[in-house]
Structures are given as C-alpha cells and as structure tokens.
Amino acid sequence: MSHILELTAADGVVCPAYVAEPAQNPKGGLVLLQEIFGVNSHIRAVADVYAAEGYRVVVPATFHRVKPGVELGYTEADMGEGIGYKTAVDALPAPGVMQDIQAAIDEAANGGLVGIVGYCWGGLLTWRAACTLSGLSVAVPYYGGGMTAGDELTRKPQVPVLAHFGEKDHWISLDSVAAFREAQPGVEVHAYAADHGFNCEQRGSYDEAAATLARQRTLAFLAQHLG
Numbered sequence: 001m002s003h004i005l006e007l008t009a010a011d012g013v014v015c016p017a018y019v020a021e022p023a024q025n026p027k028g029g030l031v032l033l034q035e036i037f038g039v040n041s042h043i044r045a046v047a048d049v050y051a052a053e054g055y056r057v058v059v060p061a062t063f064h065r066v067k068p069g070v071e072l073g074y075t076e077a078d079m080g081e082g083i084g085y086k087t088a089v090d091a092l093p094a095p096g097v098m099q100d101i102q103a104a105i106d107e108a109a110n111g112g113l114v115g116i117v118g119y120c121w122g123g124l125l126t127w128r129a130a131c132t133l134s135g136l137s138v139a140v141p142y143y144g145g146g147m148t149a150g151d152e153l154t155r156k157p158q159v160p161v162l163a164h165f166g167e168k169d170h171w172i173s174l175d176s177v178a179a180f181r182e183a184q185p186g187v188e189v190h191a192y193a194a195d196h197g198f199n200c201e202q203r204g205s206y207d208e209a210a211a212t213l214a215r216q217r218t219l220a221f222l223a224q225h226l227g
Contacts, residue, residue: 002048007060007107009099016068017104018044018059020051022111028137028226029108030055030115031101031129033122034062035200036082038070042202043119053219055226056111060104062097062125063089074203086121098133101125105135113137113226117218119199120145124152127163131155138162138225140218143169143196148176153183161187162221164214166207169196190217 001021006014018039030050034043039061047057063070066088072078089097101116108114115138118126123144130139132155139157142164146152161184165177174191181189192210197203199211 007103026056026111029111033118035120148180
C-alpha cells in the first residue's frame with residue numbers, strides 16, 4: 001500500500017513524500033532518496049520492493065524546494081533537466097534539502113529504527129545524511145556522484161555504511177573509489193562490473209546481475225542493523 005504525505009522541515013517548508021507501507025508490522029523505517037530524475041516510476045517501484053521486504057519506506061521529493069512535481073525519464077534531455085534542478089538545490093543556503101531528509105527520517109521512525117538508501121545524487125545525499133543527520137542506524141549509498149572526492153572524503157559517518165559503485169562508471173572513477181576506501185576504512189565498499197545507474201531497469205546501463213547482488217547485500221546490511 002502506498003500514499004503521499006506531507007513532511008514539514010525545521011524551517012517550515014512542506015515537502016511531499018511517497019510512502020510505501022509493508023503488509024505487516026514494519027521491521028524498520030527506511031528513507032529512500034531519488035536520483036536526479038525525481039520521484040519517478042522507477043524510484044516508486046524501488047520503494048515498493050523495500051516495503052515488500054517489510055520496511056516502511058519514505059521517499060521525500062528532494063527537488064521540491066526548487067521545482068515541485070519533478071518526474072523525469074532517462075533521455076539526454078531529461079538528464080540535462082535533472083542536472084539543472086540538482087545544481088539549483090545544491091545552491092540553496094545551508095542546510096537546504098538536508099532539512100527535508102531529516103523530516104523524512106523523523107517520519108520513517110514511526111516504523112522503528114531507520115536506515116537510508118539513495119541512488120546517484122541520492123547516494124551523495126545518503127552519505128551526507130549518514131555523517132550529519134540524526135536518527136539513523138544504517139546508510140547505503142549507491143554510486144553517489146561526488147562522495148569519493150574533495151571534502152566528502154573527510155566526513156565522518158555516524159552509522160554503519162555500505163557503499164556500492166560500478167567499475168565502468170564514467171562519472172565516478174575507480175581511482176576515486178580507491179581513495180574513498182583508503183579515507184574511509186570503516187565503510188564497507190563493493191564495486192561491480194557495471195556502469196553508473198546499474199540498479200535502474202529503465203536505463204541502458206541496467207545490469208541485472210549487479211543490481212541483484214547489490215540488493216541482496218543491501219537487504220542483509222539493513223537486517224543486520226535494523227533488526
């Protein structure tokens with residue numbers, strides 16, 4: 001079962017969220033963070049998968065502060081539009097969108113201990129949430145663009161982190177993944193023989209084997225830390 005609810009951030013901004021409910025009592029809460037393509041059919045389907053595994057999943061619309069109702073596909077034009085919205089969100093005065101993610105964490109806590117999973121831009125935000133926000137017990141970023149370079153390398157996660165990367169990712173170099181491993185020895189890092197976006201079945205870079213293995217590892221990691 002799924003529905004839309006409104007989250008109120010610390011600064012009073014109201015952000016919509018897609019919520020996927022499990023069939024039984026939840027075994028934990030989960031915040032799911034979108035790619036640069038919005039809370040589209042793929043992200044909603046991913047949320048539904050985690051709900052089927054027993055989690056109460058909250059998906060905040062992280063573009064809402066700059067553009068409500070974003071739901072893009074995966075064409076070059078869609079990518080350009082999504083990058084524009086991401087750039088606008090990144091330019092917001094701090095703490096910006098992190099307030100909406102904190103509100104999503106607080107809402108997800110109605111399902112128990114809370115984990116966070118994010119893809120692409122959402123992977124970067126997941127990493128930042130693991131290092132700066134409260135109320136989390138575990139974090140799983142997928143191919144988070146930017147999290148393997150610059151100041152991100154010096155962040156200190158407050159919760160256990162499992163990170164997934166693609167060995168063929170032209171956005172995130174293997175050298176930068178190696179640098180991340182070295183800088184963050186406490187993070188469990190896996191790299192797959194796949195490209196950026198390998199988890200998304202709507203993209204040409206989808207890799208079923210990598211997506212399946214990463215999902216198995218993610219579910220095991222969530223179960224370990226959320227119960």
